Amino acid sequence: MLLFEGVGVALLTIFNADLSIDTGASAHLAEALVQHGVAAVIVSGTTGEAFSLDRRERIDLIKAVKAAVNVPVIAGTGAPSIMQAEILTKDAHQVGADGMLALTPAGTVDPRPYYAALRAAAGSRWLGGYHFPAIAAPGIELELLDELEIDACKDSTGDAGRLLAEVTAHTTPIYPGSSALVLMAGQLGTPGVILAAANAAPDLCVRAFGGDVEAFKELAPMHAATGRRHPHGIKAAAAERFGVADFVRIA
Secondary structure, three states, X not given: OOOOOEEEEEOOOOEOOOOOEXXXXXXXXXXXXXXXXXXXXXXXXXXXXXXXXXHHHHHHHHHHHHHHOOOOEEEEOOOOOHHHHHHHHHHHHHOOOOEEEEEOOOOOOOOHHHHXXXXXXXXXXXXXXXXXXXXXXXXXXXXXXXXXXXXXXXXXXXXXXXXXXHHHHOOOOEEEOOHHHHHHHHHHOOOEEEEOHHHOOHHHHHHHHOOXXXXXXXXXXXXXXXXXXXXXHHHHHHHHHHOOOOOOOOO
Protein backbone atom coordinates (compact mmCIF):
# COMPACT_ATOMS: atom_id res chain seq x y z
CA MET A 1 0.00 0.00 0.00
CA LEU A 2 1.50 3.32 -1.12
CA LEU A 3 0.18 6.15 1.03
CA PHE A 4 1.92 8.87 -0.94
CA GLU A 5 4.32 9.52 -3.79
CA GLY A 6 6.70 12.45 -3.98
CA VAL A 7 8.23 14.56 -1.23
CA GLY A 8 7.09 14.14 2.34
CA VAL A 9 8.28 16.62 4.94
CA ALA A 10 9.59 15.56 8.33
CA LEU A 11 7.80 18.49 9.94
CA LEU A 12 9.43 20.70 12.52
CA THR A 13 7.46 21.21 15.72
CA ILE A 14 7.12 24.92 16.44
CA PHE A 15 7.41 26.11 20.03
CA ASN A 16 6.68 29.36 21.83
CA ALA A 17 9.36 31.27 23.73
CA ASP A 18 8.41 29.41 26.92
CA LEU A 19 8.88 26.15 24.94
CA SER A 20 5.20 25.28 25.04
CA ILE A 21 4.06 23.73 21.79
CA ASP A 22 2.51 26.02 19.18
CA THR A 23 0.24 23.64 17.30
CA GLY A 24 -1.27 26.47 15.28
CA ALA A 25 2.10 27.62 13.95
CA SER A 26 3.13 24.03 13.29
CA ALA A 27 -0.04 23.44 11.29
CA HIS A 28 0.41 26.74 9.44
CA LEU A 29 3.93 25.68 8.41
CA ALA A 30 2.57 22.35 7.19
CA GLU A 31 -0.06 24.17 5.14
CA ALA A 32 2.56 26.43 3.55
CA LEU A 33 4.76 23.47 2.66
CA VAL A 34 1.88 21.64 1.01
CA GLN A 35 1.25 24.75 -1.08
CA HIS A 36 4.85 24.40 -2.28
CA GLY A 37 4.34 20.82 -3.44
CA VAL A 38 4.85 18.62 -0.38
CA ALA A 39 2.83 15.42 -0.76
CA ALA A 40 2.70 14.22 2.86
CA VAL A 41 3.40 15.60 6.33
CA ILE A 42 5.14 13.55 9.00
CA VAL A 43 4.57 14.93 12.51
CA SER A 44 6.25 14.09 15.83
CA GLY A 45 9.24 12.45 14.20
CA THR A 46 12.93 12.89 14.95
CA THR A 47 13.04 16.28 13.19
CA GLY A 48 9.93 17.27 15.14
CA GLU A 49 11.74 16.66 18.46
CA ALA A 50 9.40 13.77 19.18
CA PHE A 51 11.19 12.60 22.28
CA SER A 52 10.47 15.97 23.92
CA LEU A 53 6.72 15.74 23.24
CA ASP A 54 4.27 14.27 25.71
CA ARG A 55 1.30 12.15 24.74
CA ARG A 56 -1.20 15.03 24.79
CA GLU A 57 1.05 17.25 22.68
CA ARG A 58 1.41 14.53 20.07
CA ILE A 59 -2.35 14.12 19.84
CA ASP A 60 -2.95 17.86 19.57
CA LEU A 61 -0.29 18.15 16.87
CA ILE A 62 -1.84 15.41 14.75
CA LYS A 63 -5.27 17.01 15.04
CA ALA A 64 -4.04 20.49 14.15
CA VAL A 65 -2.03 19.41 11.12
CA LYS A 66 -4.72 17.04 9.93
CA ALA A 67 -7.22 19.91 9.97
CA ALA A 68 -4.86 22.18 8.04
CA VAL A 69 -3.77 20.05 5.08
CA ASN A 70 -5.37 17.87 2.42
CA VAL A 71 -2.48 15.42 2.09
CA PRO A 72 -1.69 12.35 4.20
CA VAL A 73 -0.59 13.07 7.76
CA ILE A 74 1.74 10.45 9.21
CA ALA A 75 2.53 10.31 12.93
CA GLY A 76 5.86 9.26 14.33
CA THR A 77 5.07 6.60 16.92
CA GLY A 78 8.40 4.91 17.59
CA ALA A 79 9.38 4.47 21.22
CA PRO A 80 11.95 2.63 23.36
CA SER A 81 9.50 -0.19 24.18
CA ILE A 82 6.74 -2.08 22.40
CA MET A 83 4.22 -1.01 25.03
CA GLN A 84 5.00 2.70 24.61
CA ALA A 85 4.97 2.48 20.82
CA GLU A 86 1.64 0.62 20.87
CA ILE A 87 0.08 3.39 22.95
CA LEU A 88 1.34 6.12 20.61
CA THR A 89 0.21 4.15 17.55
CA LYS A 90 -3.27 3.60 18.97
CA ASP A 91 -3.53 7.29 19.87
CA ALA A 92 -2.54 8.30 16.34
CA HIS A 93 -5.04 5.88 14.85
CA GLN A 94 -7.82 7.16 17.08
CA VAL A 95 -7.35 10.82 16.17
CA GLY A 96 -7.20 10.19 12.45
CA ALA A 97 -3.57 9.97 11.37
CA ASP A 98 -3.41 8.46 7.90
CA GLY A 99 -0.36 6.43 8.80
CA MET A 100 2.28 5.80 11.43
CA LEU A 101 6.06 5.77 11.10
CA ALA A 102 7.94 3.94 13.83
CA LEU A 103 11.65 4.16 14.53
CA THR A 104 13.17 0.92 15.79
CA PRO A 105 14.14 0.96 19.48
CA ALA A 106 17.85 1.32 20.18
CA GLY A 107 19.46 -2.03 20.86
CA THR A 108 16.77 -4.09 19.11
CA VAL A 109 18.52 -6.68 16.95
CA ASP A 110 15.35 -8.36 15.70
CA PRO A 111 12.58 -5.79 15.13
CA ARG A 112 10.02 -8.33 13.88
CA PRO A 113 8.10 -8.60 17.19
CA TYR A 114 8.12 -4.81 17.52
CA TYR A 115 6.57 -4.21 14.12
CA ALA A 116 4.15 -7.13 14.51
CA ALA A 117 2.77 -5.46 17.64
CA LEU A 118 2.52 -2.10 15.90
CA ARG A 119 0.81 -3.67 12.91
CA ALA A 120 -1.89 -4.92 15.27
CA ALA A 121 -2.18 -1.46 16.83
CA ALA A 122 -2.29 0.30 13.45
CA GLY A 123 -4.92 -2.00 12.00
CA SER A 124 -5.40 -1.35 8.30
CA ARG A 125 -3.67 2.05 8.41
CA TRP A 126 -0.31 2.53 6.70
CA LEU A 127 2.64 1.54 8.89
CA GLY A 128 6.18 2.49 8.01
CA GLY A 129 9.39 1.19 9.49
CA TYR A 130 12.23 3.59 10.16
CA HIS A 131 15.92 2.76 9.84
CA PHE A 132 18.16 5.38 11.45
CA PRO A 133 21.06 3.64 13.21
CA ALA A 134 22.80 6.95 13.95
CA ILE A 135 20.27 7.49 16.73
CA ALA A 136 18.80 4.00 17.22
CA ALA A 137 21.37 1.34 16.38
CA PRO A 138 21.43 -1.22 14.91
CA GLY A 139 18.22 -0.36 13.06
CA ILE A 140 16.81 -2.68 10.40
CA GLU A 141 19.19 -5.19 8.89
CA LEU A 142 18.64 -5.74 5.17
CA GLU A 143 18.04 -9.46 5.54
CA LEU A 144 15.03 -8.73 7.78
CA LEU A 145 13.55 -5.86 5.76
CA ASP A 146 11.01 -7.86 3.75
CA GLU A 147 10.01 -9.95 6.78
CA LEU A 148 8.66 -6.98 8.72
CA GLU A 149 4.92 -6.30 8.88
CA ILE A 150 5.25 -2.82 7.40
CA ASP A 151 4.02 -1.09 4.26
CA ALA A 152 7.24 0.84 3.59
CA CYS A 153 10.47 1.91 5.25
CA LYS A 154 12.15 5.26 5.74
CA ASP A 155 15.94 5.02 5.56
CA SER A 156 17.83 8.02 6.90
CA THR A 157 21.34 6.61 6.65
CA GLY A 158 22.25 8.54 3.52
CA ASP A 159 24.00 5.36 2.38
CA ALA A 160 23.83 5.14 -1.42
CA GLY A 161 25.01 1.53 -1.45
CA ARG A 162 22.30 0.46 0.95
CA LEU A 163 19.65 2.33 -1.05
CA LEU A 164 20.77 0.56 -4.22
CA ALA A 165 20.49 -2.79 -2.44
CA GLU A 166 17.08 -1.90 -1.02
CA VAL A 167 15.53 -1.04 -4.37
CA THR A 168 17.14 -3.83 -6.39
CA ALA A 169 17.03 -6.80 -4.02
CA HIS A 170 13.99 -6.10 -1.83
CA THR A 171 10.27 -5.54 -2.30
CA THR A 172 9.54 -3.16 0.59
CA PRO A 173 9.02 0.39 -0.73
CA ILE A 174 11.76 2.73 0.47
CA TYR A 175 11.53 6.42 1.34
CA PRO A 176 15.06 7.83 1.71
CA GLY A 177 15.37 10.37 4.50
CA SER A 178 18.55 12.10 3.39
CA SER A 179 18.45 15.07 1.04
CA ALA A 180 21.87 13.95 -0.24
CA LEU A 181 20.10 11.06 -1.97
CA VAL A 182 16.98 12.82 -3.25
CA LEU A 183 18.14 12.90 -6.88
CA MET A 184 19.27 9.28 -6.78
CA ALA A 185 16.02 8.25 -5.10
CA GLY A 186 13.98 9.70 -7.91
CA GLN A 187 16.16 8.12 -10.57
CA LEU A 188 15.92 4.71 -8.89
CA GLY A 189 12.15 4.90 -8.82
CA THR A 190 11.49 5.06 -5.09
CA PRO A 191 7.92 6.19 -4.40
CA GLY A 192 9.12 9.22 -2.51
CA VAL A 193 11.40 10.77 0.07
CA ILE A 194 10.83 12.08 3.60
CA LEU A 195 13.05 15.09 4.19
CA ALA A 196 13.84 17.57 6.95
CA ALA A 197 15.17 19.93 4.27
CA ALA A 198 11.64 20.29 2.90
CA ASN A 199 10.82 22.49 5.92
CA ALA A 200 12.91 25.27 4.38
CA ALA A 201 13.23 24.36 0.68
CA PRO A 202 10.17 22.34 -0.32
CA ASP A 203 10.21 23.52 -3.92
CA LEU A 204 13.86 22.55 -4.41
CA CYS A 205 13.20 19.13 -2.86
CA VAL A 206 10.29 18.52 -5.22
CA ARG A 207 12.30 19.58 -8.26
CA ALA A 208 15.34 17.54 -7.23
CA PHE A 209 13.26 14.41 -6.67
CA GLY A 210 11.84 14.98 -10.14
CA GLY A 211 15.32 14.90 -11.65
CA ASP A 212 16.37 18.56 -11.68
CA VAL A 213 20.14 18.48 -11.16
CA GLU A 214 20.46 22.24 -10.64
CA ALA A 215 17.79 22.17 -7.94
CA PHE A 216 19.66 19.30 -6.31
CA LYS A 217 22.84 21.37 -6.25
CA GLU A 218 20.94 24.32 -4.78
CA LEU A 219 19.81 22.04 -1.95
CA ALA A 220 23.37 21.71 -0.65
CA PRO A 221 23.03 24.45 2.02
CA MET A 222 19.77 22.94 3.27
CA HIS A 223 21.35 19.51 3.43
CA ALA A 224 24.18 20.99 5.47
CA ALA A 225 21.64 22.70 7.73
CA THR A 226 19.91 19.41 8.51
CA GLY A 227 23.16 18.00 9.85
CA ARG A 228 24.14 21.05 11.87
CA ARG A 229 23.01 20.54 15.48
CA HIS A 230 19.79 18.97 14.28
CA PRO A 231 17.15 20.35 14.39
CA HIS A 232 18.67 23.75 15.20
CA GLY A 233 20.11 24.31 11.72
CA ILE A 234 17.03 23.42 9.70
CA LYS A 235 14.73 25.23 12.14
CA ALA A 236 16.78 28.40 11.68
CA ALA A 237 16.53 27.97 7.90
CA ALA A 238 12.76 27.46 8.12
CA ALA A 239 12.48 30.55 10.31
CA GLU A 240 14.25 32.59 7.66
CA ARG A 241 12.12 31.22 4.82
CA PHE A 242 8.68 31.00 6.45
CA GLY A 243 8.91 33.21 9.52
CA VAL A 244 8.35 30.48 12.12
CA ALA A 245 9.84 30.69 15.60
CA ASP A 246 13.14 28.85 15.94
CA PHE A 247 12.93 27.84 19.61
CA VAL A 248 14.02 24.26 20.29
CA ARG A 249 13.55 21.94 23.25
CA ILE A 250 16.52 19.72 22.45
CA ALA A 251 19.71 21.34 23.74
